[in-house]
Amino acid sequence: MREQYQQKNDQLYVLLISVHGLIRGEALELGADADTGGQCTYVLDLAKALAEHPQIGKVDLLTRLIQDPKVSEGYAQAEEILSEKARIIRFPCGPRRYLRKEALWPHLDQIVDRCLHYLRHQGRLPDVIHSHYADAGYVGRQLSMLLGIPQIHTGHSLGRPKQERLLSSGRKAQTIEKQFNFERRIAEEEALIQHASLIVTSTRQEVELQYGMYTHPDPKRFRIIPPGTDTSRFLPPDRKHVSPTVEQSVGHFLENSKKPIILCICRPELRKNLKGLVAAYGNNEALQRRANLVLVAGSREDIRTLDKSQAAVLTELLLDIDTYDLWGKVAIPKNHAQEDVPEFYRMAAKSRGIFINAAFTEPFGLTLLEAGACGLPVIAPDDGGPRDILANCHHGLLVNTLDSTAIGDTLLSALTDRPRWRKWAKSGVINVKRHYTWAGHVNKYVKEIRNLLRRQRKNLRKQQITLHSGKSHIPLAQHAFITDIDNTLLGDRAGQEALVAWLRENAGYTIFGIATGRPLESTMDILRKNHIPIPDVLITSVGSEIHYGLRRIPDIGWANHIRHQWRRDDVLKAMEKIPGLRLQSAENQREFKISYLVDTGKIPSMEHITQHLRKQGLHAQVIYSHGEFLDLLPVRASKGHAIRYLSYKWGLPLTNFLVSGDSGNDIEMLVGDTMAVVVGNYSEDLAHLKGSTRIYFAEASYAHGILEGMQHYKFGTPAAEKEHDAVLLTER
Template sequence: MVSNNSGLYILLVSVHGLIRGKNLELGRDADTGGQTKYVVELACTLAKNPQVERVDLVTRLVDDPKVSSDYAKPVEMLSDKAQIIRLACGPRRYLRKEVLWPHLDTFADELLRHIRKVGRIPNVIHTHYADAGYVGCRVAGWLGTPLVHTGHSLGRVKQQRLLEQGTKLEAIEDHFHISTRIEAEEITLGGAALVIASTHQEIDEQYSVYDQYQPERMVVIPPGVTLENFYPAPENWPNPPIYKQLQRFLKDPEKPMIMAISRPAMRKNVNRLIKAFGEDSELRHLANLVVVLGQRDDISTMESGPRQVFTEIFQLIDRYDLYGHIAYPKHHNSDDVPDLYRLTAKTGGVFINPALTEPFGLTLIEASACGVPIIATSDGGPRDIIGACENGVLIDPLNIEDIQNALRDALKNSEQWQRWSSNGLSNVRKHFSWESHVKQYLEKVRLFPQQKIQSLLSPVREFPTRDRPDWKIPETNHLPTADRFLITEIDNTLLGDQEALHKLIQRIRAEGHTTGVGIATGRNLQSTLSMLEEWEFPMPDLLITSAGSEIYYGPQIVTDTSWQKHISYNWQPGAIREAMKAIPGIELQPPDTQGKFKISYFVDADKAPNFREIIRHLRQQQLPVKGIFSHNMYLDLLPFRASKGDALRYVALKWGLPVKRFLVAGASGNDESMLAGNTLAVVVGNYSKEIHKLRGYPQIYFAQGRYAWGILEALDHYDFFGNLSVTQPEPEMLAV
């Protein structure tokens, strides 16, 4: 891979389905359809553009004997500038998208690892569907990278359609986890710098039902099609291989074909098409019906959704005695699809998409490129496609009579058929090529440096004040690219001497080009941000607050929810507060110092038991906690898994940076957990007495300088901006 940073690095995320560069198994199941084709072709076309240096299409790694081993390859090259990256996420086996939600936090963490290996922050993260939106919104927020989102289909619209069909809300929730999906979509819409829609109807009627509907950040870019394989049948074109399969079903295979190609999903509405065909004797006389619904062997082994679709189809075929009039092949490959369109045109037939919802309409564009007139649902994408190509008619997918009338008219009016065919051929390449799509796409992406990146993931939407224009808030986070990190406590360490602080800031700017900067403090987030702004310290890349119980990433202050889930194990704050009432000399600190995973007390040392006795009392009540006692008067109680040191090591592991490349600075007892161990550590000269016991520890440097002067001293001691090695002996250590 080239990596000279001269062009755009675009990261595409499409979590579910079976994605590979060649021989896409379109229609294999409900998750392997138009979206998988879309993202592969988008990646390949972006990579051809000279403005783009690198494209990574990131998806889920699947190591399952029931599917091809192709999906277990961590990397698959698409071109010299594009590749598919597969990341482990959840079980190794293939899973449908509706059950992937519990594993998406892992996917987000693995995506960070990948970015860390690349060593470059993407210019754009472009997510596809709600699951990728959930992942991408978090990662983009962590990095400060613009998020682009394409929904492909929307949960609120799906829920509404299913309810209209009579499906119970409980059943929808049970199978589709629809509330989780809708919440992910809301978060993504709030966090995206740009939402790409296929049609105006998608923006005006589908996205508009969301709380986070912001049309000013939405744009219509018509979907592209790789048109090289889609063209009309030449003169004397022989019947293709798929024709033999169709002959097995049809009494008169030379009749015009009514062609439908889709996944076996309820929303594709193929059952209503078959019913319309079965109830109209004139249609059966005029044409054959061909329905191509992916791959199947034994429908009894299929998932419930596709199995239900096929069961209903077979019942309808039997009810209307359509044997000899309808073809429904079990298998086809990707090369057969263009041939099916050409066969339809050769027989004077039509292509129909009767879906209940159709945000995309890829098959309509493909059919048009082969000269086939189209009949399509009035929902979504088909409106714009037929409006641009002028090669067909829209129908109400719920109205059987409307479907019948449109089909009869298209098949019987030969002059209109020819006009629609010619219009489609000339207009589809003008409006729906991938080159046209990518040109518009890159025009929008190039505007991002001037746009504010949005985020809904943070509990703090704005910084405390914005009155200081000189307070430095960087554009991006350095975690993926830094090769070393400076982490410091605020109180009595970083802050306390204005001159020393300014010298430290100047030195980081001058020498720390590969250095990330973080804060680790007992303060809560609001208090931390207020202090940083007051002292004009640039916004850090990392914020470990509330004594290690909360982790945030700048510049957008995005919560690390995986850390919260990790430390929440066996955390019982109500029981802990109740148990602490029995201890004398203890008083709860004010509410603004408390946190979801931190309970803070004032301790009167003359009246209260000692620290060890307090912790023992809680553990005797079967309440595992971690206690931090500092300045001989403050007690913080945290989940057993939480501390500044644990949080720091979690961040190091998550972002792939060894802890020995972290320089940590502290001054009190609540810094002990991050100072001890393999980190490079400094205790500044004005430290509290409870930390004196750390003298003599390997890799803990006790500085003479107070506050930030001590940190500056440690930068030289450890040659921090150089080789990260001790450059002078430490007298205290030699004396031990």
Template structure:
């Protein structure tokens, strides 16, 4: 990759995993996931790439191999120019699916993204996520890599859920369709964890995000999106594309009438039914204007997804119910280049644009209409308030009141002098308030401030951690993973030398610990021993993985070991076993049950495993020191955790150097890893002596680790 020669130029990674995204001829409205957000992210990417302080912008989305779609979506890399690329990574089904079905596969995208960044050899300066699903992916990448994340919500779960309930939909039905529980939980987490939330309007901050419990925790910055003034402009004297005119007029008995134009996806919250009810109930409005609804593309409604079928089917039934044939146009196909022409056609016929959505975070189509000299009537919910305030070019209505919608449309069409004023105001307001250059200028200014704060934080961080900014995990070549007690600590002088060596190799070598201690206990012991917080902490006998001084949990590991884990059932079955007593709550974890043992009373491990099988329970039993029993998920152990790290971070197992002193460390010492057994080891490890990849040191604790490093040539080769 030929990066910008300016070493201070920023590399921004944007993430938008759902919908159909490509650099040209976007299939807007093809389905509920390919609309304003896809336009926004592509145009933002282009605008950022033009800025002198931006060296590279990548937009990460899903690679789709589907015979029903263009092969464009199966191309791994699409070069947009000026240092901008669309990157497509495969995750989930190979064919196209709606965004609600992708949530189960987002952890796979995290892993694929880490792989890509490692292969590329450069980490971004900033991660910018779009919509909740991208936010989930970006949050994990941000925490794993130590890179700031900013987020744009586009459409928020709580306001949308509230509006759908107000419209009469049943909660169970909409939760099943839109996956609101997962989405809203993620949005709450993002408000706590991201460095900045970009919104389009102040109303989005106060009213929409104000519905969230963690609203006060977030840092909001209002930056209205831009529009492409070169594409969206008044008709003037130019000729309208005759294909677009024919596309509309073939439906209409009197095409010369003014047009009421709606352009949106066939989604329930777009409230097309409310629009039809408003138009169908007003004979005066029908007499005055035609209604043109551009609701995506279709060949056969029966081939669309279930939600789109339902909406378009009901739309046609309502047109028939109100007998609107010849008055309503619903074109079957359009492309991205037709959209500006549709606005201009409506403006030339002295029509009006309408957006009756139940909720509208911003309303990009309203800006496009304004720039095209077309006044609008829009929902009073959300972003349209700011647009009307800035452009003074239309009316706001209650989207749940068809009579109010009809009255506003009639008013906008009736006063010709007002119409002309609104048309002029819209063009001027769009150019003044909604250009991409203005958006990017403020964006870069805010990002620079954010990164300056982050650098100050990193300088403070260096004093007590191995990590001085971005995580070394993606780019490191080797990893040293050590047990704590009687291995890493216990030899003060040797430990000081080891810590100095680790600091000298920070960035190229990952330092981690693997211990039976809880995370909190491990951190306290390390701090007391003056050991900087490692890059990775495997704790609670391998049932937890956390990263760096922030102690960010590895969500992928938690999801992986949750397989077959039934904690409550296990605790109940083991509650009456003689010789087992639950340890205090401080020693219990989500993925670990810990017991004190009276060895002469406890059944054998063989009998305990048989008992679990009888109850169809699955667990790993770790018996240690003749007095402790840990019950873990079958996939959890220190050795498994190390192998998971090797897979996730694409670091070969032979590049892991693992250090232990007791039988609890045996599993992680075996296999393809390199091993060091310190001189003060327990006798139970003697059976490993003589194995090719395990070195038995003479030195105790940290001295033994240093001796092992020299044995494997790490101290020499890495200087």
């Protein structure tokens, strides 16, 4: 790799990815919907804390750009500065409007592509990619594979345990699948467990019980690094007065506002078990006499305008309050700001109350730390993170949140033992600071990154891989050379060796790719037999597949793109009526390619075949080459389309691509804005291209013809580099 791609210093660049929810640097709208909660706080605090560490040079938090009149204009801001070394980067993904996370899956490839453009523009690749939740995990995994950068993943919550708990609570499998898209989510989580270099969790229980529900998790990949709490904001009431505004927002609901407060702060979603909490309170008269219940369940103006699932939870909540006749005993403030959250904790602590997290399942439980730091004891689910938190902080009790009677009894017990309450309050303040700070989290985090990168470099040396840090150089390369194999790259040993020497001389600056009708396995075999370096990009099966490098990383975005209108089985059946065709061997048949051998005396014209398919409502691209082969591909698939897709995906102009070929299935990649080279031994089906703009017909054959074309275009030489820079300056 050239010196221009070397890092200027040893400071790390971390790319954080958190796709869903409403994320901004200040005044987080926590509880605005089911997707804007603890994870948003976590990633923002992590980004800011990382930026404070001396070994971190840059932190980007990648999320979704939203243009929706229903939300703040700030979410449409492409870049938001968090600090000198940290910022939020927003990319469009799918419709402009806000979408819940379950609806984002079909659009995530757009973020992958836009991130590649962004990295090319800034001229530096991250050292690690850290994804948060399964949707960002998909984006991170694609980027990790494409770029050769290690991925760190934090699940925040996992599909399998959540699915199991919802089923245990009586929900129907079909209903929850429709709402939560568990099949796609769990499949991605399984893939992440196998791919991610590190999986950061908050508790040991999360590793053993929750990830233990998945297929063969590797214990060596897990690191337990609990998140921190901002103890400058979350303080006990004796160190900061409670806001009168917050007290008023609660007090006007209550008949006797001087009673202790049972406080719950959560988003209005089924998993949070607000229904079970109200039942626990409503069925326990002693608890009602002892304390008020305050439910801070997001913000709302009109329940009827909320997301359907949120509206259902809040409507059910109000009906239950009415059923149990709890008016005057329960407060449900309509709105609150992010800065009000510590005030709610302090208000409850001042009243000698208790905080309750009644969720069915809780991977960590950040609110338990926030409450503890404010001197407020807690009751929490006997599941997931709360077990570890209470074992460290000793500031409350665990309860089976599937049992509403147990919730009520535990709350009453916690509120009636005053000496124990005071012990819990003091213990929470001390132990949150001792065990859960962001500075401590980041110190462990950076140490793990350093160890990870050290192991990666060691493995690369063992494998004798010479690429800089194992990263792909595609995002930073300035030119691309794509060639057919048979009768173009191969065919003359001396020319082939001269071209290989050119490739080695230009490694790092120029992307090397092949575009062939061969399937992937055959392509790899023939390249190895002829001692051709493994290309950066492999376009195989006549452009219907794209893979990258030695590890043959598939381009999932390309497969999703060309799947449009492709009905393989129906096309096969329709082609049975066309004479003069015989299917090629099984190894030449692919998901997106049907290949035939042709009897030229019997086969009708290509136009006839195309019309035959169209009459049956079928769409396929018909490619005839060398007078003996016929390939049918999806309408979006071909060598030419694949090269244009690569240009878009990696942000490299088509004018910077040099392509070479010899036959009819190369036509699409030879025409247009590329620098095209037709080798001297070309077949007659290319003769009509002579005289076309930007298509050079070489006199030399095979690889010598490619080298002749490169000299014609001054491709890969210092002169070409200067000429390219001059063109860029002119365009600006």
